[in-house]
Amino acid sequence: MPNRRCTAFSTEQSFEIASCKVEKVGVSARKAAVPNGVMESCCSLESAQETPRFRLDNAMCFGAVNQDFSDIYARVRPDCEALMAQYPDRRSALLPMIHRFAAEEGYTSADAMRACSEMLNLTPATVESTVSFYTLFFRKPVGKYMLQVCRNLSCQLAGAEDVMAYFREQLGIGHLETTEDGLFSYEEVECLAACDRAPCMQVNLEFVYDLTPKMIDDMLVAMRGGAYAVAPLPQTARPERTWMIDQDDQISRGGKSPGGQGVSDPNNAGGIGDSSGIIMLDRILAQPQRFAGRTRERLLSESSAFTDGGPR
């Protein structure tokens, strides 16, 4: 196509910037839509400039090996052709193609999105807009073990809040964060459709049912030792319920949710009486340089960094 604006491996500047904006794993659809742009872009440009807190080599990503993108592309391309042939309209193959790349890379890289846009004859922005809608497309490398614990109603009634608090304590990280060593990513997710085996979770998208503190201990020890194998249980083989949190106990402790303790998100400042905005303000006052405004000088220096091949 004569007017196509980018080729598979060229650097598309605006796209490059856009993909550096990704702050978290699996940003929710709502947040992407909230018109809180100023604060968001200020903070994310900040993170684009810094060295990432962790830079995983691909070996750390689940189900992936360290390799060059062109190797991956050569391997994935025939599969993508087959996927496109499955649909009356080839754009339908976008989600399966992204899944296919993620199976190789462990996350959805800017390269993968660009390659898909090339194959489907879409703009990179269209592809990224679509990818960013879905929470299972991680636009940043995730840990070797992606721990996704259900926080929804049925699991909550079976003690998921305690399970989540236990995970946070054991891992030392919170919702949507990855440990420094790149071993674990932790996310609290919505109903996983395994309410009969609550509290439940998924490890790299394989179910683990009927969680107990003991099970979590064993699991984390095995993962740290590299001996963990995700063994899916057949859903029908259900043991008698062994563990159910006593709800009376939770209430007597004052009913404090493990969520939202001192956690603050500049895009999620909360309403009246919500302390997170104040926490954020404290942070900004303590470290003003980290939250520098989008001055003209800063924008210029950043854009020159990108034209020079810039930070990746």
Add this chain to the structure above:
Amino acid sequence: MTAVATPVLMQGIGEADLRNIDVYRERGGYKQLARAFCEMTPASVLDLAKASGLRGRGGAGFPTGSKWGFLPSNDHPRYMVCNCDEAEPGTFKDRMLLEEAPHLVLEGILIGAYGIGCKHAFIYIRGEFKRGYEIMRRVVEEARAAGFIGKNLFGTGNDLEFTIHRGAGAYICGEETALLNSLEGKRGEPRLKPPFPAVEGLYKMPTVVNNVETLAYLVPILERGAQWFSAVGTDKSKGYKIVSVSGHVKKPGNYEVPMGTPVRDLIELAGGVREGRKVVAVQPGGGSSACIFEEHLDLGYDYESMQKAGSMLGSGAMVVFDDTTDFVRAAHSLVRFFAHESCGQCTPCREGGHWLEQTLERLVHGRGLPSDVDILKKASRQMTGLNLCALGDSIEPFLASVISRFPEQFEARVASPREVAASV
């Protein structure tokens, strides 16, 4: 009376490996598909679906035959899409069918596709169901090798193609127009209706989107007749239903029962609540439905009784709450769910959900403002009826029902402004 589960779709699950095509065929699998193709016209399959009184099992409960009947009689290509994006809080029946009886699901989809005269059927599987997706891929290969998918099926000259599409984590893709957008490779945002998918669906062609359980029921209906199905159940709710019971019960799980089985019996089937506890509320139809309470437990579990009790049957997910439940937190977790899953297109849902979540979070932490309970009531009501799809409207029922029933739990979390200031 002691309730007994009556497995129809669930027959053989847990006893035989129904994922194996040989086992499935030994038990009579794919016979109905062959019968449909060789002995029946699409119109007679449609008539059978209409006569059985089968209603959509995904949540809305729309009569399946009527839904198919809306397809215009033109010669555009038409599509059948099976909705396996099960994510309604408390529902886990479709995942069980997908993982444990995938051939039954496939046979149902193929029969349905034949019934509407479509040449290309799809199944949309939720991204989290990686295992189910892998099982389905193997199953489709087996079925293709056995000659149930492809060209000139059973020598009748009919072609039927089948594609598995895997989503990537978005509850909203369970809404049928959002699902179609997602299947087209776009953001999973619901479309403005009308036109309904029956007129303009996938690739702007007539499309039917049906739930996994709905399509799977076509197999026993073909086998045993519409009469057999419509004889069971109540006046407006025919046949059987897989009910996912979870929450404060001893044996949570899927139980297949005739429509109209009393709610109390279903709880009993699931082992009842723990000793010394009693049921105070039941959410009968997934996260989007209002609670029903003790006085409703003798009602039958069917569309019209649930509606009469001010709730709905929905997807058939029954969450049982005993008297230890903290409803402020329960409401918070459901509202957080809807706020998180809002696609962001409509302002009432995107902003309202978020505000309600913040308000409930304050209450959960015991820092509620005196006006908060009122805000919850008003804001959730103001969100309904103003959105493209039902997600924004789904927040109100549960919240309103528990606030009006357990106001003391909410009011107890209101703190004075002085306390709020001190806690910051």
